[in-house]
Amino acid sequence: MMAELLRMALRNAFRYRRRTVLTCLAIAFGLGLTIVGMALFNGVEKTSLDHIKDSETAHFLVYPAQRSAGLLINNPAALAARLRSLPGVAGVECRLRCAATLINGQDELPVTAIGIEAENDPVVFRIRESLAAGKFLEAGERAALLVGNGLARDLGLSAGDLCSLRLFAIDDESDWNAIDLQVKGVFVSGNPRLDRAAVFLPLPLLQESLGCGDRAGEIAVRMQNEEDLEGKKAAIQRTLSIAGFHGRVLGFWEAAAGLVEVNRLRSRLHAIVPLIMLLVAALGVVNTMLMAVMERTREIGLLRAMGFRQREVLLLFVLEGGLIGFLGSAASCLIGGLSGWYLESHGIDIAFLLGREVADIAAAIYPIQDVFRADLNFGMLAFALVFGTAVSIACSFYPAWRAVRLDPVAALRRP
Amino acid sequence: MPQVRLSDVHKSYRNGKLETAAVAGVSFAVEAGEFLSIAGPSGSGKTTLLNLIGCLDRPSAGRIFLEEEEVAAAPKKRLADIRRDRIGFVFQAFNLIPVLSARENVELPLILAGMADRKQRRAAVEDLLAAVGLADVMERRPAQLSGGQQQRVAVARALVKKPALVLADEPTANLDSKNGEAILALMRELNQKLRTTFIFSTHDRMVMDFARRLIRIHDGRIVGDDGLQP
Numbered sequence: 001m002m003a004e005l006l007r008m009a010l011r012n013a014f015r016y017r018r019r020t021v022l023t024c025l026a027i028a029f030g031l032g033l034t035i036v037g038m039a040l041f042n043g044v045e046k047t048s049l050d051h052i053k054d055s056e057t058a059h060f061l062v063y064p065a066q067r068s069a070g071l072l073i074n075n076p077a078a079l080a081a082r083l084r085s086l087p088g089v090a091g092v093e094c095r096l097r098c099a100a101t102l103i104n105g106q107d108e109l110p111v112t113a114i115g116i117e118a119e120n121d122p123v124v125f126r127i128r129e130s131l132a133a134g135k136f137l138e139a140g141e142r143a144a145l146l147v148g149n150g151l152a153r154d155l156g157l158s159a160g161d162l163c164s165l166r167l168f169a170i171d172d173e174s175d176w177n178a179i180d181l182q183v184k185g186v187f188v189s190g191n192p193r194l195d196r197a198a199v200f201l202p203l204p205l206l207q208e209s210l211g212c213g214d215r216a217g218e219i220a221v222r223m224q225n226e227e228d229l230e231g232k233k234a235a236i237q238r239t240l241s242i243a244g245f246h247g248r249v250l251g252f253w254e255a256a257a258g259l260v261e262v263n264r265l266r267s268r269l270h271a272i273v274p275l276i277m278l279l280v281a282a283l284g285v286v287n288t289m290l291m292a293v294m295e296r297t298r299e300i301g302l303l304r305a306m307g308f309r310q311r312e313v314l315l316l317f318v319l320e321g322g323l324i325g326f327l328g329s330a331a332s333c334l335i336g337g338l339s340g341w342y343l344e345s346h347g348i349d350i351a352f353l354l355g356r357e358v359a360d361i362a363a364a365i366y367p368i369q370d371v372f373r374a375d376l377n378f379g380m381l382a383f384a385l386v387f388g389t390a391v392s393i394a395c396s397f398y399p400a401w402r403a404v405r406l407d408p409v410a411a412l413r414r415p
Numbered sequence: 416m417p418q419v420r421l422s423d424v425h426k427s428y429r430n431g432k433l434e435t436a437a438v439a440g441v442s443f444a445v446e447a448g449e450f451l452s453i454a455g456p457s458g459s460g461k462t463t464l465l466n467l468i469g470c471l472d473r474p475s476a477g478r479i480f481l482e483e484e485e486v487a488a489a490p491k492k493r494l495a496d497i498r499r500d501r502i503g504f505v506f507q508a509f510n511l512i513p514v515l516s517a518r519e520n521v522e523l524p525l526i527l528a529g530m531a532d533r534k535q536r537r538a539a540v541e542d543l544l545a546a547v548g549l550a551d552v553m554e555r556r557p558a559q560l561s562g563g564q565q566q567r568v569a570v571a572r573a574l575v576k577k578p579a580l581v582l583a584d585e586p587t588a589n590l591d592s593k594n595g596e597a598i599l600a601l602m603r604e605l606n607q608k609l610r611t612t613f614i615f616s617t618h619d620r621m622v623m624d625f626a627r628r629l630i631r632i633h634d635g636r637i638v639g640d641d642g643l644q645p
């Protein structure tokens with residue numbers, strides 16, 4: 001019986017083809033946009049986390065807990081060695097950062113100067129992989145620096161050019177200084193905080209220039225995998241305590257917590273538009289099914305005369321509405337899936353689409369430069385399929401209930 | 416035991432303050448295997464009477480028995496079961512389901528009746544459609560059939576589950592005389608072959624001539640009941 005009802009529902013759904021197609025299209029575009037929106041916000045979140053992890057914090061960033069205890073870590077190499085011996089650790093790097101200005105001889109721009117260990121950095125971060133020109137720093141190298149492509153563009157610098165870096169003291173114990181350097185490479189990390197306002201130079205050079213000995217500002221830890229990160233964080237914390245260092249351990253997801261929260265709030269707000277479209281589509285389903293009941297009143301009377309029970313008539317119409325919803329939702333998966341796939345592989349250039357100002361504002365909020373990529377997953381498509389079908393089924397109940405309530409005699413009398 | 420028995424059945428409809436009596440105190444009994452026509456002018460209450468016998472409607476007063484089961488006060492679900500299992504309907508306007516083929520239309524009552532064996536179901540349907548002369552067009556949808564063919568499908572649909580009773584409401588009204596006569600001949604043949612009781616309403620003289628018993632109705636009352644015709 002169920003198979004027969006399904007067959008009738010399917011044929012009835014395509015009885016008024018144009019109406020069904022229009023209703024399906026409304027569902028498809030409403031839900032398709034929802035999928036694209038979800039994929040984009042998901043992509044923004046994922047890209048932000050990746051950028052923070054790959055260029056700012058690694059999996060964990062260890063730093064002094066209290067300003068009163070000093071801003072720098074004493075004997076960071078010993079701590080790094082202890083952390084390196086922990087299971088699951090892929091790499092550890094000591095870093096030092098300070099405020100600076102980069103001067104090309106005519107103009108100067110404020111930057112963050114970051115001292116890195118050239119031999120450890122490629123294991124912990126992805127700066128070397130993001131080099132667009134020139135070469136990466138080498139261990140023991142002096143007077144060389146890496147510049148972000150935005151900064152290089154603003155100051156007209158390219159690999160091989162000479163420039164000066166004015167360094168500001170980090171604390172009372174460190175010095176101000178100015179050093180001459182040669183641009184060894186230009187990187188494009190995709191993180192505007194780095195690409196537009198950061199330079200990398202050898203850690204020993206920065207330590208020496210600031211007069212802070214072998215002290216570092218932070219220790220970045222990269223794990224081999226991302227399983228049980230909370231447990232790994234606790235292990236790092238224990239190791240540091242045993243070593244007598246009472247600093248903080250920050251997971252990359254914690255560093256991005258505020259940003260993720262803002263992103264999720266935005267995604268909910270932005271979901272209103274496609275949800276309104278979906279509501280319109282749902283009303284379309286109600287309308288389509290009400291019209292079907294009106295047009296098929298006599299047929300309903302016939303079915304009742306033949307012995308169809310009320311719940312079978314109800315099921316017939318609910319199945320019909322559900323099928324329309326399913327087809328519309330499947331089409332939305334196609335639209336959303338293809339759009340999401342395109343936005344995942346090519347991204348959307350908001351500077352091109354919405355202008356440089358908007359892109360700069362976005363770059364101030366998210367660590368993403370211009371191109372926003374979607375992150376589509378199967379769950380979103382499954383959600384759209386189930387949600388669209390469920391909404392359509394729910395919307396079909398009222399028209400189906402009206403069909404059930406029809407008096408068979410009166411229904412058979414209808415022209 | 417009569418197959419159908421009506422005892423002082425009344426049915427009235429209220430339209431605002433106006434109450435119209437469609438059936439006013441009708442009593443009669445129908446034995447199994449009868450080929451009976453209820454005749455009368457338009458508005459005389461023929462269709463209402465068929466609806467009451469067919470468990471599509473409930474009387475305002477009086478009692479209706481189908482095989483001695485009183486159905487006048489039965490719950491809706493029970494009435495649906497009776498219609499499903501024991502009654503076949505043929506309507507003036509054919510009333511086939513447009514999205515189903517002739518074969519599927521005839522098969523539907525068997526599915527409703529719970530016949531699970533698809534092969535057996537198909538065989539029964541195809542035999543019956545062949546018997547009503549539609550073997551060549553059984554995969555066509557109603558819109559692709561002539562009026563006469565559609566009514567043959569409707570008759571096959573009414574008979575496929577071998578019901579005890581077939582109710583036909585002016586079954587020839589939408590057909591030309593040739594097709595009308597053919598349908599009546601078919602119904603009478605099936606009545607004789609299967610011993611199925613046929614009750615049909617009409618105001619057509621030719622149809623009345625086919626009946627073996629004729630109940631005349633006027634203003635909701637029986638004004639004549641002619642027994643078996645030769």
